[in-house]
Amino acid sequence: MKKIFLPVFSAIILLSCNTANVSSDRIDSINAKSEKVFNKAYQQIKLNDLKKNLHIIASDEMEGRDTGSPGQKKAGEYIVQFYKELGISFPKKMGSYYQKVPSSFMKKRGGGNLPDSENIIAFIEGNEKPEETIVVSAHYDHVGTKNGVVYNGADDDGSGTVAVMQIAKAFQSAKKKGKGPKRSLLFLHATGEEHGLFGSSYYSENSVFPLANTVADLNIDMIGRDDPANRGKNYVYVIGSEMLSSELKIINEAANKKTHNLELNYKYDDPKDPDRLYYRSDHYNFAKHGIPVAFYFDGIHEDYHQPTDDVEKIDFNLLQKRTQLIFTTAWELANRENRIVVDKK
Template sequence: MKNFALTGALLLSLAACGDSQKPDETATSYTMNTEALKGHVTTLASDEFGGRAPGTPGEELTVAYLEKAFRDAGLKPANGDSYTQAVPLVSIETKDAPEMTIKGEGGELKLAYRADHVVWTRREQTDSEVHESDMVFVGYGINAPERGWNDYDGVDVKGKTVVMLVNDPGYATQDPDLFAGNTMTYYGRWDYKFDEAARQGAAAAIIIHDTKPAAYGWMTVDSSWTGPQFGLVREDKGTGFSEAEAWITKEKAGELFTMAGLDLQAMYDAAKTPGFKAVPMNLEFSTHFRSDVAHMDSRNVAGFVEGSERPDEVFVYMAHWDHIGTDPTVEGDGIYNGALDNATGTGGLIELARKYASGPKPKRSVLFLAVTAEEQGLLGSAYYAEHPLFPLKDTVGGINMDGLNFYGPTRDVTVVGLGNSELDDALKAAAQAQDRILVADQEPEKGYFYRSDHFELSKKGVPMLYPNSGYDHREKGRAYVEAIVAEYIEKHYHSPSDEYRDDWDLTGAVEDLRLYYTTGRSLIDSDAWPNWREGTEFKATRDAQRKAD
């Protein structure tokens, strides 16, 4: 990676971070506050940082800001004498707006790039082609033997193109006894579906976009799956993945199914029925596109406060520092500033680091981990989970922050995955001290538990909390917050308009940070080893991990 010179504005910002906001040496403990948090957010989400995409000048500025903030707070570097952990990434970018072509007895259908579809490859190759591949509708594209469900049963899709629905049959039926009912399981996630298609040998895999079960509109698909797509560097150079992966709009899917002599709604109904069998579409799929391939080392940034009694045991606070970057093809403002997502969480991580570093000294060590490439598939956290700086068996648990409260204090605390682990008990006690209650995820069908960095550590057994902002505003009530959140998701999520605004109220964010501090501190200064609860998919891994220890 090139080293980019720091601009004058950034140097001033770093100076402020290191001096005027440095914890008072004479004070017993630093006080987290809205002005300091605002300073982090406005700097990280400024146009100067260009949307903080990995491998860009924005990464250089962000990593420099975090390193200096951690150093000035008094954290020790977590990777030997370095605050950074190299994360080897490959960037693969689809070029030249490729078409998709579907042929059948009913004629030919051409799909336009970005308007009708987005397509890419995870293979490290500059030329990708799928030519006249037989198409098969595989329902939700799920193979879950423990649930007695296999959409690939009785069909060989090697070399073929599979077409799938987003989410899972539980959401589609709202049957609590089917998968997890309204709560999305990992089988409903797009990354699982593409991976399973590859395991089945499909040449291409296409997901039909549907806003409600996907939990985001086509604008998010367009912004997230165009431009450079990052992945971890693999020994096989990605040859284990399908040749092409894609999303198509529901409107074009309707035309596609009509062309196949099928009714899309009828296929929706069939796919959610136990015993569903894949349906050959009697169509042929073709696409050909060029990709730019580049390798780079992005970086996680990590510092820690050493424990006074059990320094080898660690509690982790984490947040992703990256966002989508800048799209030069967008007319007007093409900078995806990522103020809420996730300059707020990154700023909160710095504030918690200052709080812990200012004393009193914790009994266990506390790791502050800012990870890269979350927006590209949780890559920084996945790399850390495979190459931890502290052994995972010695990691007591953690809290992930991905978007803080920007509308003021609430009576409640949303917990994504509430009931999954005994960490809930510590959070509940801390919330009660603030006269607040814990509530479950308001939209479990959207699968938020699988969409942020805590998931990568969870898969490895480490109990993780993913608390989010509450909805019941202390003064203005629930409807006030719901309207603000709905507007953000509709207009600003993964959009250039996710910028800091002067009408943001960060007092609720600071209240939440104090909650996270109290929660973590209660475990850090104890000898407790919280675990996943019975029935969760991670408990067996943790049990084996702790038993081996």
Template sequence: MFSTTSKTPLVLKLVLVLFFPSLLLSQSPEILDISKRCSVAELRKNLYYLADAKLEGRMMGTKGDTLSAQYVGIWFKMNGLKEPYRNGNSFMQGIEAKRIINNSNLEFGGIQYPLYDGWSLYPNITNSISKLPVLCFGAMPFDSILRTQGDYLRGNAILVDGIVMLTAIRTGVIDSIEAVLTNRGVKAVIFADSVVHRIVAQMKERLFLPKYQVDLPGETPNGGMPEISITPEMLSKLVLPDNLPVNASGRFTDTTQRSAVKLKSPISVNISETIQTVMAPNVIGVIPGSDTTLDVIVVGAHRDHDGKNGSDIYHGAVDNASGTVAIMQIASMMNEAVKKGFRPKRTIVFNSYTGEERGLLGSGWYVNHPLHAMNQTHAMLNLDMLGRVDTSYSGKKADSNYVYYQVSDSLDHGLSKAMQKASATMPGLKLDPHYQEPPYRRRMLTGSDHYNFYLKGVPVIAFTCGFPPEYHKPDDTADKISYELLKQQTQLAFLTLWNLAND
């Protein structure tokens, strides 16, 4: 056995790094053996339970959410995880959220139009906008609008052509434009486009899903310039009293317009919300490390889904019963390692979140009420949607044994190394960097629970299978999961976690 204080091992380590790097990436044979016993039967059994119709889609704050939380808690207890709440007698971390029922409307010309009846609003606002004058700039570009002198814009909404607005959004300049408009006193931006038909149709389909808000310390609701998007038909009604020419696609056809026209019809956005307080559980379990002075690792997966709409149940098998059963299985394998005398150096905190589908609420609550401070959290590993083949691979790529990953490690905590070391033992499972690439990175980063840890400066790593055709549809059911693929992805996550906990 080499002594860590001897000079000889240092020389040998240098030789290994230079000439035998693969040896440094090898997994412990005992831990590798445990990973190979990852149970397909247990993954299937647990997933079929969580995606069963009797849990009614596990909507946050419902009976199904509670039943799934209890199920995960019982599993944690069976596998030796410590209960961190109520003096060591509970896995449940209660979160408090406000359920918001929105009855807002857009009003002009003496008529009120309910939300998504030909219009949409982004971001959400909390205060009504009453009788706001509208300056119509037609097809004029933003450059021309921003050259408007004096206080002419102040206290008004501006109406621009949809092509002008969507081009600014697509090219990434809309935020800087709206910052200037805000400083000039503009209260809202209105635009029309045929794409709004699809947006409001999708939103109407999902009106059965409640909106939630969690009050977190030091945080305020989303701000920004209100953007009111309307259909071409709604635009025609708005500009009819002014005889402004628009076509069926919502385009302004007068290309000679060089100044704003003040519309005869001011607009109002009447905000009407009913708020109810809802309690829902995160499930948190702990495997203490052998060195409690080290920073901890968090591994998490959200448990909730979209519930039901009438008789349609949104089972949420891939999203995210799959990630939930993966962390359950990882807890079981980690417990087996402990029983065999291989306790991880770092403490591992297992998190089963509620409320991800309603806006990353459970993980947002946890990072503001953590068991261990965020500056004492070495890394967070997130599992969200596993065991399926997404639309990018299905019927297009021969190799369907893959997992997408995303790593953000500004503190250089070795996350990529831990993942690559695990991957080296599983040559049959491809690591796909698709969501590391700039065009796609933000969607994955902001769309799942690792984002809340990222915002707190914690290094994060996430695994996902991407978006299969049944994503957020009632037919996302347990029979469509590839349990062999789920097993491989769970093994990779377990080995990566082990490496992070023992670096």
């Protein structure tokens, strides 16, 4: 592989591998207030908050969160209330946090008789380049209840759902300190992923903001466990980060080195991989429109789509580390001077 040099981050300060102190090699280019605000925001991604929210999102009360079900709607209400309490609103043109995904839309794409459902969208407007948007996405549906048994989907994708919530909280914390992002952040909780990526497909065809102004999508789908090949490791699979942009993978790797230095596994980072994971989560509905994506994933473990995918099996320390990595990558994308290039097909 050709040797490359990591660019210096343009507008942020990143954490060192084992401490919340800022990295000394960036002090010359940003002011002390920016350093402090980033660190405070990063620290908002708290292990106990991830636990609290996931215990609710993946509880039996949510009945497995099948698309359009009462349990999924209840989970959605919890997510919306979370954003309301933080003072994070929705895009003004929407009028609410909910983007309806009609039953008819899903039926035409193989969704059978699924009822109407909703994407949930929260939004933080950028201060300097508000027309440019970074999407942070995760699906909040799962597969429901079968034969009276609840499939809680704690990892799939309760883990991604609560990660998006905490990343939003971190950005909102910075905004309240007077250091809101330069670009806008859109937090997309997609519905209908398990049945066919329906929610993200609907969003891509009915986007709140022009797709031409969508800089990147960081998609989170299962980041709370490990798979048999990586048991006990500090790792995460990253898929698609160099498919469309030569810069996104570099930025993510730089963020990783400045935070927890996880093992970034690129096993599935190939459209020709037999598992075809590049096509199997919501990021693909952005990638097919030429938007750079990174898909964060922990692998196929033994509880995938089983009733045993429960909160008790989540590795919350690893979930926190992965969430902090994704936040740091999003921070750089939102605050760097120039949007990342799209220079690959």
